Amino acid sequence: MSKFEALANGSRRAFLQLSAAATAAMAFRIATEASLAAEERNVFHPGAVVIDANENPLGPCDAARKAVVDMAPQGGRYSYWLKEEFVKTFTQMEGLKPDYVRVFPGSSEPLHFSVLAFTSPAKSYVTADPGYEAGMRAAQFSGARVAKTPLTKTYAHDVKAMLAAGPDAGLFYVCTPNNPTGTMTSHSDIERLLAEKPKGSVVLVDEAYIHFSDGISALDLVKADRDVIVLRTFSKIYGMAGLRCGMAIARPDLLAKLEPYGGWGAMPITGLAAATASLKHEHLVSERKQLNAAIRQKTFDWLDRQGYSYVPSESNCFMLDTKRPAKEVIDAMTARNVYIGRIWPVWPSYTRITVGTQGEMEAFQSAFQAVMKNAKTVSYAPAGPIPTANPGPWFLPNRQRVAHKQANTVCRGAALRRPYLATPFPMERFCAASESTPQACASDVTVFGDSFATGPWN
Numbered sequence: 001m002s003k004f005e006a007l008a009n010g011s012r013r014a015f016l017q018l019s020a021a022a023t024a025a026m027a028f029r030i031a032t033e034a035s036l037a038a039e040e041r042n043v044f045h046p047g048a049v050v051i052d053a054n055e056n057p058l059g060p061c062d063a064a065r066k067a068v069v070d071m072a073p074q075g076g077r078y079s080y081w082l083k084e085e086f087v088k089t090f091t092q093m094e095g096l097k098p099d100y101v102r103v104f105p106g107s108s109e110p111l112h113f114s115v116l117a118f119t120s121p122a123k124s125y126v127t128a129d130p131g132y133e134a135g136m137r138a139a140q141f142s143g144a145r146v147a148k149t150p151l152t153k154t155y156a157h158d159v160k161a162m163l164a165a166g167p168d169a170g171l172f173y174v175c176t177p178n179n180p181t182g183t184m185t186s187h188s189d190i191e192r193l194l195a196e197k198p199k200g201s202v203v204l205v206d207e208a209y210i211h212f213s214d215g216i217s218a219l220d221l222v223k224a225d226r227d228v229i230v231l232r233t234f235s236k237i238y239g240m241a242g243l244r245c246g247m248a249i250a251r252p253d254l255l256a257k258l259e260p261y262g263g264w265g266a267m268p269i270t271g272l273a274a275a276t277a278s279l280k281h282e283h284l285v286s287e288r289k290q291l292n293a294a295i296r297q298k299t300f301d302w303l304d305r306q307g308y309s310y311v312p313s314e315s316n317c318f319m320l321d322t323k324r325p326a327k328e329v330i331d332a333m334t335a336r337n338v339y340i341g342r343i344w345p346v347w348p349s350y351t352r353i354t355v356g357t358q359g360e361m362e363a364f365q366s367a368f369q370a371v372m373k374n375a376k377t378v379s380y381a382p383a384g385p386i387p388t389a390n391p392g393p394w395f396l397p398n399r400q401r402v403a404h405k406q407a408n409t410v411c412r413g414a415a416l417r418r419p420y421l422a423t424p425f426p427m428e429r430f431c432a433a434s435e436s437t438p439q440a441c442a443s444d445v446t447v448f449g450d451s452f453a454t455g456p457w458n
């Protein structure tokens, strides 16, 4: 039963109960973009603008649709050879040997299996933050320490920091373009990671979004037999998230390590047929890449004109700075039937926006403008560097909610009187801190709520 049907059938309650049970079970299963997005909300209303899960609103190309229809009558058979045909098509295109590719229904499974295979309580999982969360969830199964490193100033994976964070690493996860920021990590940084990583560890390069970008794939490093696994999916540029096809591409001995965990079930033959047809479509990737880039750029131009800030992206998603706790913006947008999100705790005033169709992005713009126009933004940034000693009190009324941009942290909570800061720290700590404790705060303060009074820095 679809979410729409659940609503239409009047069985919303049953659906929500199911969803609640699903959420409780979440910690024990493979995390996927779909499940992570669904954790945030349960039901879409008719006419909803859904730009919350990095899906492709175009769906499969015409050739892929035809392949699905043509394949449907064979649905009673496993047709294993279709997998071989698909692998042959892909490996010939990429100059790879067929035994360097394993096919899965999407790339979530090989991501999860890679974490299980290469991490353990003694071998950590090293990732970027904000970064795609599925591997961190998988590390809960393997019992691995999760080492999260902030992105660089250009929002690339900080390879140096990742190496420093994982002297005991079993797996380094690099998502490029990154989910959620849509920013790139260079090929040379991946090479550096491979050259300097601890012996026996593996680099997992997730190229789910690579086709949207100008990035250089790491497939050449696979061909060179390095300790690297590349993940690809047909869920993004190919618009096949619901049809399912993905791959792990690596040296056969690395792929063999994933085998005990699964991947031997039959593939959906419609997914294989559609994926093969998509690969054979000569201009599909270039056309869709261009279209996505054009809509993304128009959206950025609009955000620039309106004075909103965001992280420039090379992908089909980007991080938007809401300058207040982003959850409140997500909820307000939901009330306008525009579904955006989600939030990464390390950047609590940002939310991820998926690039949809031009029409969807226009609907997003009007809803976002309406939501934001009630917020009062005030900049209190002192000239020059942020002082390192408490500059004196700010007079923020109790229970005022405040968001600020500095270091991507958010100050919020009751009894905010003396926002000050040297280092960013999480919202929880801020909320728990007492009035007299020196607190974090800096530039670009957005205040929303009723009354507001403030004093200068000193």
Ligand SMILES: Cc1ncc(COP(=O)(O)O)c(C=O)c1O
Residues within 6 Å of the ligand: 032, 033, 034, 053, 054, 105, 106, 107, 108, 109, 111, 132, 175, 179, 206, 208, 232, 233, 234, 235, 241, 245, 246
């Ligand atoms: C970075 C990244 N990797 C892997 C996946 C897995 O997608 P799928 O299982 O649909 O192939 C996703 C889905 O959004 C993703 O964002």
